[in-house]
Amino acid sequence: METTAITMRGVEQHQTHFRLGPIDLNIAEGFVTAIVGPNGSGKSTTFRLLLDLIKPTAGQIQVLGQKVGEGDDRVLKQQLGYLAEQSNSEDDSMRGSEKVAFVRRWYPQWDVNFYREMLQLFEVDDSLKLGKMSKGMRRKFELALVMAHKPKLLLLDEPSSGLDPIAWKTMIKVLHRYMEPGDRTIVMSSHIVDEVKRLADYIVFMARGQVLGTYEKDELFQRWQVLFVQTGGAAAQLAAVPGIVECTEAGSGIYRIVTEQSAATEQALQEAGHTITSRQSLQLDDILELLMRRGAWS
Structure with missing residues (x-):
């Protein structure tokens, strides 16, 4: 301990x-x-x-x-x-x-x-x-x-x-x-x-x-990730996926998702039939900006 x-x-x-x-x-x-x-x-x-x-x-x-x-x-x-x-x-x-x-x-x-x-x-x-x-x-x-x-x-x-x-x-x-x-x-x-x-x-x-x-x-850095997701026309389902902090359309059916629970988010996306095309780690200043923007004080 x-x-x-x-x-x-x-x-x-x-x-x-x-x-x-x-x-x-x-x-x-x-x-x-x-x-x-x-x-x-x-x-x-x-x-x-x-x-x-x-x-x-x-x-x-x-x-x-x-x-x-x-x-x-x-x-x-x-x-x-x-x-x-x-x-x-x-x-x-x-x-x-x-x-x-x-x-x-x-x-x-x-x-x-x-x-x-x-x-x-x-x-x-x-x-x-x-x-x-x-x-x-x-x-x-x-x-x-x-x-x-x-x-x-x-x-x-x-x-x-x-x-x-x-x-x-x-x-x-x-x-x-x-x-x-x-x-x-x-x-x-x-x-x-x-x-x-x-x-x-x-x-x-x-x-x-x-x-x-x-x-x-x-x-x-493992938990906070940017995922690029091919939705296959079911974008509305993304709202129910756990861990998502931000979700924006990147064009051609691709969405840019920021998650603070990458493992849970990826599992839920895969179970829903979405395809993760790529992933990136977030930088410290990006994470800080997101925390400030959403008013997370925990």
Whole structure:
């Protein structure tokens, strides 16, 4: 039975121009979970709530078995690593090595050898001032910084922002290797489909401050399919087929069907005498768009 790294129950966060929740969410320990959604969907707000940087208006949050916002959380926070989407401009005048000297004091498990290995892999010179680093180099430095104490839970908000293709591939390898012990958890937000495909075990879709659904990645792509169907003049029967999200005529008696239950849909189509001429998997952004369009909040 899977252990839960993060539990959110009835969580809401109200701001002047934005409302998050209510959110009920379980994130499994030992896996990579990607949160996918458009800008303004609430991904960064969710990270800040998990870190107790902002308080929920309602609901409860539990991280690594401890309620967030209650009691002494120093031991809990020593087990967390957080890479924010935007760099802190207040650090621009500091050298990378100076930032490291400040941060490492808070983490007894800081691993200087691991940190140096990360700098070498990413080709980062931490003697430079942070404000003088390129966007990509600073991103690589910050990733090394938040991973150097080997946190049990790593929160990454758009981790590959600013990285070139070579650095991106290195990041993917580093994160795969980081998960090898089996007891670490990564929660990441990303707009990059290939990044999610390569890293994630689970995918959470968010939009307009709501969770649209949580899926196991491989099952998601197996279930959500586009089927092209030859109806043989019995198009009206398609309305009764299970799992269909969209159905549009493609011409010459061919219909384009989007299904979220591909196995059940294909079986029903075949039993009804329809011919499936071809099938395609949907992309993440297509699935998100369909979830948003139909107003699915489950």
